[in-house]
Amino acid sequence: MTKAKGGCLCGRHRYAVTAEPIRTTICHCRFCQRATGVAYMVQPVFAAADFAMLTGPAQTYTHLSEGSGKEVYVHFCAACGTKLYLTFQRFPGFVGLYRGTFDNPNWFAVTPETSKHIFLGQAQQGTVIPAGVNCFMEHAAQSDGTAIAPTVFDSARTIRGN
Numbered sequence: 001m002t003k004a005k006g007g008c009l010c011g012r013h014r015y016a017v018t019a020e021p022i023r024t025t026i027c028h029c030r031f032c033q034r035a036t037g038v039a040y041m042v043q044p045v046f047a048a049a050d051f052a053m054l055t056g057p058a059q060t061y062t063h064l065s066e067g068s069g070k071e072v073y074v075h076f077c078a079a080c081g082t083k084l085y086l087t088f089q090r091f092p093g094f095v096g097l098y099r100g101t102f103d104n105p106n107w108f109a110v111t112p113e114t115s116k117h118i119f120l121g122q123a124q125q126g127t128v129i130p131a132g133v134n135c136f137m138e139h140a141a142q143s144d145g146t147a148i149a150p151t152v153f154d155s156a157r158t159i160r161g162n
Helices: 030-036
Strands: 004-007 014-017 023-027 041-047 051-055 059-064 071-076 083-088 094-097 115-118
Touching: 030 041
Parallel strands: 023 115
Antiparallel strands: 004 014, 014 051, 023 041, 041 094, 059 071, 071 083, 083 094
């Protein structure tokens, strides 16, 4: 059963998801800043089995991640340029969607329990990090998959710049 749908700006590409996001990653790395044109990307992550393109295959740009050294695949509309979703060499079986491409980007909750902030070491000056959220200076796990302990602030923090 479809939970939500989304697509690109021109409507050429449509997708659907059949489950709630596994988690929502708020990424502050330079790649995500450049890819979105804003301070950070809000990326709900789904199991690949819970995601389907409804119309046409999107184009793919392959990028080598500076953070992991692994390939990141950016799937986008060649007609209007909208970036729709990411897939990852490092995390096979998962799809990260660009939240703003959902028809209703507020259909799922982003809470301290369901989200994490990564790459705070590259966050833009003035970015506010809420209290109670798992935060990481870089990735949340080492290259071998070993989890890194998060930092959780007891009050909101403003990034002062690097």
